[in-house]
Amino acid sequence: MKVVADMKPDILLVEPMMAPYEDRLDELYTVHRLFDASQAEAIEAALPSIRAVVTGGGTGLSNAWMEKLPALGVIAVNGVGTDRIDLKFARSRGIDVAITAGVLTDDVADLGIALLLDLLRHVAKGDAYVRAGKWGKEAFPLGTAPKGKRVGILGLGQIGKAFGRRAEAFGMQVSYWNRSAVTDVTWAAAASPMALAEDCDILVVCIAASVATQNIVNAEMLKALGPKGFVVNIARGAVIDEDALLAALHDGTIAGAGLDVFVNEPDIREDFFTAPNTVLMPHQASATIETRMAMGDLVLANVAAHIAGEKPPTTIN
Numbered sequence: 001m002k003v004v005a006d007m008k009p010d011i012l013l014v015e016p017m018m019a020p021y022e023d024r025l026d027e028l029y030t031v032h033r034l035f036d037a038s039q040a041e042a043i044e045a046a047l048p049s050i051r052a053v054v055t056g057g058g059t060g061l062s063n064a065w066m067e068k069l070p071a072l073g074v075i076a077v078n079g080v081g082t083d084r085i086d087l088k089f090a091r092s093r094g095i096d097v098a099i100t101a102g103v104l105t106d107d108v109a110d111l112g113i114a115l116l117l118d119l120l121r122h123v124a125k126g127d128a129y130v131r132a133g134k135w136g137k138e139a140f141p142l143g144t145a146p147k148g149k150r151v152g153i154l155g156l157g158q159i160g161k162a163f164g165r166r167a168e169a170f171g172m173q174v175s176y177w178n179r180s181a182v183t184d185v186t187w188a189a190a191a192s193p194m195a196l197a198e199d200c201d202i203l204v205v206c207i208a209a210s211v212a213t214q215n216i217v218n219a220e221m222l223k224a225l226g227p228k229g230f231v232v233n234i235a236r237g238a239v240i241d242e243d244a245l246l247a248a249l250h251d252g253t254i255a256g257a258g259l260d261v262f263v264n265e266p267d268i269r270e271d272f273f274t275a276p277n278t279v280l281m282p283h284q285a286s287a288t289i290e291t292r293m294a295m296g297d298l299v300l301a302n303v304a305a306h307i308a309g310e311k312p313p314t315t316i317n
């Protein structure tokens with residue numbers, strides 16, 4: 001006789017989620033954890049019956065994996081980025097790709113502001129200075145006021161707009177460049193990414209990663225930004241030419257950078273560790289309890305809808 005547990009649908013969890021959401025997945029499904037090496041054999045055996053994949057925005061799912069999963073009907077992304085998923089290929093196999101649309105916008109914009117303020121006001125540097133017992137013994141550098149500075153937002157989607165609204169509250173001047181026309185803002189639109197870099201003090205990268213936007217921030221743009229200019233990246237590492245960025249940071253072509261994302265996470269280039277005036281975060285922009293819960297709810301809803309034979313509510317392909 002079959003036990004009930006065996007009748008639960010099989011799903012593949014590519015990277016960990018908040019514990020209550022993993023618990024809920026375990027209640028409803030037989031969860032195969034790709035990040036748990038001890039499960040490798042069991043996953044191999046379960047490949048034909050896996051009906052849903054839960055993955056992160058930065059991790060996605062390769063075509064090779066989709067081909068290994070004949071029963072796969074939904075990829076539920078715990079994030080909004082789909083740059084690591086071939087959406088057309090998924091569609092051609094009848095696989096819905098669903099994201100956590102709308103719920104992480106504010107937190108990602110907030111982290112962008114945190115990075116910007118840190119660059120200008122030296123929070124991380126001040127913390128290290130105090131802990132090292134240097135207060136009163138060594139001079140601490142003056143900061144730079146955000147008020148009146150020009151922020152150039154590359155990619156004016158939901159996150160870019162949320163960042164712009166926040167920057168305005170700090171008295172900053174906002175301009176942007178976006179691939180398509182944006183009609184619901186009054187900020188100045190730059191004619192090109194290069195024109196944006198030429199006319200701003202802080203270049204804030206919010207653009208979605210794709211083949212078209214890979215390395216869109218290149219050596220020429222960093223040169224145009226100049227030795228007083230900063231870069232903040234809350235999008236994806238791949239939208240900036242990392243060789244050019246590291247060179248520009250180390251040789252003073254730009255003043256510094258606040259980075260939440262990198263090309264090869266988590267094994268990022270060691271040159272970042274010694275880059276001057278640079279604040280590094282381990283890809284945390286959406287990582288608040290509140291937002292990860294809202295994201296978890298959407299992931300659960302998307303998987304449940306597919307298993308129930310319905311369209312996952314935030315399908316995008």
Ligand code: 8YV
Binds near residue numbers: 015055058059079283
């Ligand atoms: C998450 C993200 O950190 O939304 C995205 O695309 O990269 C982030 O929100 C990631 O999806 C969690 O794995």
